[in-house]
Amino acid sequence: MSAPPDHPPALPLDLSGRVVFVAGGGSAGPGWSIGRAACVTYARLGASVCVADRDAASAEETTALIHAEGGTAATLVGDVADAADVQRLFAEARERFGGAIDVLHHNVGIGKTGGPLETSTEDFDRIHSVNVNSLLLACQQVLPAMVERGRGSIIAISSIAGMRYLGYPHLAYGVTKAAVTHFTRMVAQQYAGQGVRANTVVPGLIDTPRIATTVAKMFSDTSLDEARAARARQVPMGRMGTAWDVAHACAFLASDAAAYVTGTELVVDGGITGKFV
Numbered sequence: 001m002s003a004p005p006d007h008p009p010a011l012p013l014d015l016s017g018r019v020v021f022v023a024g025g026g027s028a029g030p031g032w033s034i035g036r037a038a039c040v041t042y043a044r045l046g047a048s049v050c051v052a053d054r055d056a057a058s059a060e061e062t063t064a065l066i067h068a069e070g071g072t073a074a075t076l077v078g079d080v081a082d083a084a085d086v087q088r089l090f091a092e093a094r095e096r097f098g099g100a101i102d103v104l105h106h107n108v109g110i111g112k113t114g115g116p117l118e119t120s121t122e123d124f125d126r127i128h129s130v131n132v133n134s135l136l137l138a139c140q141q142v143l144p145a146m147v148e149r150g151r152g153s154i155i156a157i158s159s160i161a162g163m164r165y166l167g168y169p170h171l172a173y174g175v176t177k178a179a180v181t182h183f184t185r186m187v188a189q190q191y192a193g194q195g196v197r198a199n200t201v202v203p204g205l206i207d208t209p210r211i212a213t214t215v216a217k218m219f220s221d222t223s224l225d226e227a228r229a230a231r232a233r234q235v236p237m238g239r240m241g242t243a244w245d246v247a248h249a250c251a252f253l254a255s256d257a258a259a260y261v262t263g264t265e266l267v268v269d270g271g272i273t274g275k276f277v
């Protein structure tokens with residue numbers, strides 16, 4: 001692969017003409033999930049965005065937000081952990097935007113609080129299927145064309161729960177997020193010479209609608225506001241991250257500004273993984 005010129009001009013983030021597939025582009029509740037903010041960000045940078053989600057109404061809301069800003073997007077409905085659905089979703093994406101996928105943003109993630117005694121093998125398999133098998137299925141769809149064209153970016157969303165114990169048991173989630181990170185490192189190494197980059201974005205404590213239904217109860221039995229405040233207090237920056245904080249990191253990795261970045265983890269956590277207590 002050729003090196004860039006000696007004195008290249010500053011590179012704006014630009015995804016014009018690129019097709020981005022976001023697996024999990026809806027939101028667990030009203031407001032801005034990471035996938036939704038990422039979809040809107042990609043579209044603002046000129047990409048055509050495939051908003052894939054098993055929740056049709058939520059995906060459609062993301063697509064409508066993009067259309068309202070004059071962007072290009074299509075809603076694709078299906079289960080990204082189901083092999084037949086995945087095949088259909090990517091076929092629809094290629095048909096819709098006429099060609100290959102330039103950027104795979106693997107966003108889906110589910111969990112269940114509890115340690116080994118509270119986690120059944122059925123729960124473990126289900127969480128692994130959604131968090132990890134789906135990444136395998138999606139890579140099988142995008143890699144052949146990325147290799148053929150000599151370019152592509154795979155962005156997997158992991159979690160700091162895959163690097164650290166966050167103060168409460170969340171075993172299946174943490175283990176599968178660690179798997180997502182290492183899966184991505186391995187793909188990056190295998191395909192580095194063929195123009196395909198693969199990186200993980202590792203969000204910290206992010207204030208998305210999902211936390212109301214999942215981890216909030218680990219921080220307060222009584223109120224969501226109290227749980228949000230307790231979460232924010234843990235972070236050196238004094239606040240939880242927003243979905244946009246994560247989306248902007250993804251935009252960098254999707255773009256040619258990250259042309260020499262592969263096989264790495266971009267931690268977006270307000271400093272929390274660097275601190276002792």
Ligand SMILES: NC(=O)c1ccc[n+]([C@@H]2O[C@H](COP(=O)([O-])OP(=O)(O)OC[C@H]3O[C@@H](n4cnc5c(N)ncnc54)[C@H](O)[C@@H]3O)[C@@H](O)[C@H]2O)c1
Nearest residue numbers: 024026027028033034054079080108109159203206208210
């Ligand atoms: N919110 C946080 O604090 C936080 C922190 C670290 C990492 N993350 C990770 O970031 C990602 C997004 O988090 P979020 O809080 O925005 O979550 P979210 O639940 O709002 O968004 C995930 C979307 O994926 C969809 N989805 C789930 N399973 C699916 C399946 N099998 N097929 C198709 N669609 C499916 C959901 O319907 C939802 O719209 C997840 O991977 C999560 O683990 C979140």
